[in-house]
Amino acid sequence: MTVDEKRKMELDTMRQIMGIYCHNKHNTQRGELCDECQDIWSYAKYRVEVCPHMEHKTFCSVCKTHCYGPIYGEKIRAIMRYGGPRMLWVAPIKVLRHMFLEWQDKRSSK
16 A cells, blocks of 8 residues: 555545544534534644655554644544544444554554
8 A cells, every 4th residue: 555545545534534523513414524623624634644654654543653733632532532433334344444454553563
């Protein structure tokens, strides 16, 4: 998998999770984000696009370097904690792939 493919996969997953969160918490239409969530999405998208470790890591949650500032980092963690498990109902294959890649990454780092 190329670095660009990894970035695209991570951004697609993150956007879906943010969509679930915003729809359920802020009553937006499916696939749309409120202004606050759009701001967080723009920030997260930028951080993933400039990530210097994308070639060697799978996901931000397992990266040793935390690129997000404290305020955005906490907001993104809350969104991922809420939307991540709900992704199982929206995109089960993507969730299983994510879990496998995370497991593989943890296993290879031992």
